[in-house]
Amino acid sequence: MARYRGPKSKIARKFGEPIFGPDKVFEHKNYPPGMHGMSARRRKVSEYGLQLKEKQKAKYTYGVLEKQFRNMFEKANSSKGITGEVLLQLLESRLDNVVFRLGIAKTRDAARQFVTHKHIVVNGKVVNIPSYHVKPGDQVGVREKSKAMEEITDSLHSRRSTRYEWLEWDGTQMVGKFLNVPEREEIPENIKEQLIVELYSK
Known part of the structure; x- marks a missing residue:
């Protein structure tokens, strides 16, 4: 399929x-x-x-x-x-989902595309596998060369007001931190x- x-x-x-x-x-x-x-x-x-x-x-x-x-x-x-x-x-720990939750992408489809096109870094290194599992303490951010991309800046500008307890976001550095694996009651789906x-x- x-x-x-x-x-x-x-x-x-x-x-x-x-x-x-x-x-x-x-x-x-x-x-x-x-x-x-x-x-x-x-x-x-x-x-x-x-x-x-x-x-x-x-x-x-x-x-x-x-x-x-x-x-x-x-x-x-x-x-x-x-x-x-x-x-x-x-x-929830998949890289494409974390990129979406952080607000770097407006949808999970867009997040998946950003990852496969090498716009996303994990702990400073490019990771282009959407299914990559992010671990507590990992930092997920936008690659330096991609920080001016219109699709990314537009998504961050219209970033959802929703904040997730297991994620931390630094807008100046365009990097987020996966603090911990979310509890079931924290997952909104x-x-x-x-x-x-x-x-x-x-």
């Missing part, structure tokens, strides 16, 4: 929430897509269907492919702690991780 590059509003409507961020289309059509719209009679979703939908939502939200997601679940399952929570913590655990445990 290749990375999804189709209409994001359609996917957001499928899950009933703007999983890719602010979405004007979703605001006007916050019901499932389809020719019958809100009038369509929906069949009762099975337990398996609910679990699968939750997994798909998590994958689309974080922009992770099936094999990557499965590997992360296996890692979470073999780690100490609650599997579902550890899974979300692993997703509306994902029922237990359903994903149940799906993979079958």
Whole structure:
């Protein structure tokens, strides 16, 4: 499966929430897509269907492919702690997600692109792997040559007012610090991780 590059509003409507961020289309059509719209009679979703939908939502939200997601679940399952929570913590620790959370990029897609195009440094060294796992204490910033990039400066200028307890940002140096792995209650994504655990445990 290749990375999804189709209409994001359609996917957001499928899950009933703007999983890719602010979405004007979703605001006007916050019901499932389809020719019958809100009038369509929906069949009762099975337990398996609910679990699968939750997994798909998590994958689309974080922009992770099936094999990557499965590997992360296996890692979470073999780690100490609650599997579902550890899974979300692993997703939050991805470099592309950290770049997005810091406000360097407006979306995770943009963050992934900044990383692959070598605009991001970790502890002063260029890292171009979006799935790279950031560790507590690591510093994530913008490469010196890229600090004047319009896309980055525009994103930082319109930086979200939301602040995350596990991240620290120095606007003068354009560098952030990953203080610690976030607790589940700190992660804002509306994902029922237990359903994903149940799906993979079958």
